[in-house]
Every structure is written in structure tokens, then in C-alpha cells.
Amino acid sequence: MALEHETQRVLRPLERGRAGQVDAGAAGGHDGLAVVARGVRKAFGEHVVLDDFSLEMAPGEFVALLGRSGSGKSTFLRVLGALDGDVEGYVRVPQRRAIVFQEPRLQPWQKVLRNVTLGLPGGRATEQSALQALAEVGLSGHAQAWPRTLSGGEAQRVALARALVREPQLLLLDEPFGALDALTKIRMHGLLQDLYRRHRPAVLLVTHDVDEAILLADRVLVLSAGRISLSVPVDIPHPRRRGDAGFSALRSLLLNELGVREAA
Numbered sequence: 001m002a003l004e005h006e007t008q009r010v011l012r013p014l015e016r017g018r019a020g021q022v023d024a025g026a027a028g029g030h031d032g033l034a035v036v037a038r039g040v041r042k043a044f045g046e047h048v049v050l051d052d053f054s055l056e057m058a059p060g061e062f063v064a065l066l067g068r069s070g071s072g073k074s075t076f077l078r079v080l081g082a083l084d085g086d087v088e089g090y091v092r093v094p095q096r097r098a099i100v101f102q103e104p105r106l107q108p109w110q111k112v113l114r115n116v117t118l119g120l121p122g123g124r125a126t127e128q129s130a131l132q133a134l135a136e137v138g139l140s141g142h143a144q145a146w147p148r149t150l151s152g153g154e155a156q157r158v159a160l161a162r163a164l165v166r167e168p169q170l171l172l173l174d175e176p177f178g179a180l181d182a183l184t185k186i187r188m189h190g191l192l193q194d195l196y197r198r199h200r201p202a203v204l205l206v207t208h209d210v211d212e213a214i215l216l217a218d219r220v221l222v223l224s225a226g227r228i229s230l231s232v233p234v235d236i237p238h239p240r241r242r243g244d245a246g247f248s249a250l251r252s253l254l255l256n257e258l259g260v261r262e263a264a
């Protein structure tokens with residue numbers, strides 16, 4: 001099966017003699033999970049960042065990953081994106097993945113539409129999908145614009161369109177709104193929610209923002225000392241999450257786990 005081959009090819013460096021454990025299907029493995037990571041260990045020299053880290057994600061589940069600066073959040077996201085070698089443990093991810101980083105990473109010498117289709121086979125169908133993705137992020141009129149003419153929020157919307165057009169089963173978001181001003185960030189939260197509801201990929205959102213995590217995710221994780229120290233479901237109904245008493249209770253729990261004391 002093509003997907004199994006692709007998954008094995010991408011993840012071979014992770015397997016270290018455990019290749020028999022790789023087993024993926026179109027919507028996940030036989031266990032119905034979209035992501036399985038077990039006993040992941042990643043070190044940079046002597047510095048062990050992830051140590052016996054395990055996580056399972058259901059298809060279409062939205063998980064937010066919090067942790068102190070340097071705790072290893074981006075490192076784990078890069079493991080799921082198969083961007084780094086030298087990782088020990090077992091990881092299974094879907095073949096169709098897309099990543100959005102804090103910076104939009106657009107190629108300045110390519111127009112917006114070309115940035116969205118980058119790396120995809122050319123042709124009318126791809127272009128149509130890209131135009132549709134740009135429409136979904138509210139940038140229909142910018143297909144022929146140059147990246148340097150976009151605001152930070154617009155550029156990040158192009159990055160989201162570039163991810164969407166790949167129809168990912170797993171969307172990896174590494175602090176995608178971290179560089180945006182507060183108002184743009186609020187708009188982007190709404191946009192991400194809409195896109196998520198329409199496409200339903202599994203999402204791993206790495207963020208520093210506790211409110212953002214509670215607002216968007218089905219489950220919030222805290223990473224500390226190389227593994228998950230807290231995993232809490234967000235059982236607060238949309239769309240009035242922020243006003244719910246459960247919101248502030250969960251916020252306090254997470255801040256406490258992160259060792260943060262708020263100003264009175």
C-alpha cells in the first residue's frame with residue numbers, strides 16, 4: 001500500500017530495528033488512531049530533550065501542546081513532521097501532513113498562488129485547489145500578489161492556504177500566531193476554527209498561549225522534563241468557551257502546571 005511505503009520511508013530513521021511496528025492506513029492505523037508516538041527519545045548531544053515521550057491522537061482531534069520555553073515542543077512537532085533524524089522510539093503519522101511555522105516562510109520571488117502550490121504537481125486542478133484555499137482564508141484577491149506586499153496576518157493566511165491545499169490528515173502548527181498582533185491573532189483563531197471544522201484534520205498546535213490552547217483544542221497537554229506531565233480534555237462547549245467558568249478553572253490548572261503565577 002502506497003501509504004505504508006511512504007510512511008516507512010519517512011520514518012525509517014526512527015525505527016532503529018523496530019520497523020515491523022510501522023503500520024498505517026488511509027485514515028490511520030488498524031487501531032483507528034491518526035498519530036501514535038511511543039517511547040520517543042531525542043537528544044542533542046548530551047542534552048536529552050524528549051525522553052520516553054508518548055502520545056496518541058484520534059483522527060480529527062485538536063490537541064494543543066504547552067510547555068516552558070525550551071521544553072521540547074517544537075522538537076516533538078518536528079519529530080511528527082519527520083523533519084529531524086536521529087530519533088529513537090516508535091512513531092506513526094499519516095502520509096498527508098502539513099506544517100505551519102511562526103514565520104510564513106513564503107518564497108519572496110514567487111507570487112502568492114505559486115507559493116501555495118509549491119512542491120505540488122502543476123496543472124489546472126492544482127491551481128483551482130489553490131485558488132479555493134486562498135478563498136477559504138479570505139485572500140481571493142491576492143493570488144497574483146507578491147509576498148512582500150502582504151501584512152503579517154495575510155502572509156500567515158497564505159501559509160495556512162498552502163497547508164490546506166495538501167488536504168492534510170495531520171496539521172502541525174508551531175506557534176502559528178506567535179508573531180501576530182493581538183487583534184490579528186483573534187481573527188486568526190476564528191479562521192482556524194472555521195477551517196478545522198470544514199476539513200477536520202488531526203491538529204497538533206504548539207503554543208505559549210494558554211488561552212489560545214483552551215479556546216481551540218479538544219485536549220491540552222503540558223510537556224515538561226521530556227514527557228507529558230498533564231493531559232486534560234477541554235469539555236467546554238463552543239462557542240462560548242471563554243466566558244465559561246470551566247475556562248478559568250482550566251486556565252489556573254495549566255498555569256500552575258507550567259509554574260506560572262499571574263499578577264493580581
Ligand SMILES: Nc1ncnc2c1ncn2[C@@H]1O[C@H](COP(=O)(O)OP(=O)(O)OP(=O)(O)O)[C@@H](O)[C@H]1O
Binds near residue numbers: 044068070071075076
Ligand atoms: N538543532 C539543535 N541543536 C541543539 N540543540 C537544540 C536544537 N534544536 C533544539 N535544541 C534544544 O532543544 C531544547 C528544546 O528546544 P525546542 O525548540 O523544542 O523547545 P520549545 O519548547 O519549542 O521552546 P520555545 O517555546 O522557546 O520555542 C532547547 O534546549 C534547545 O536549545
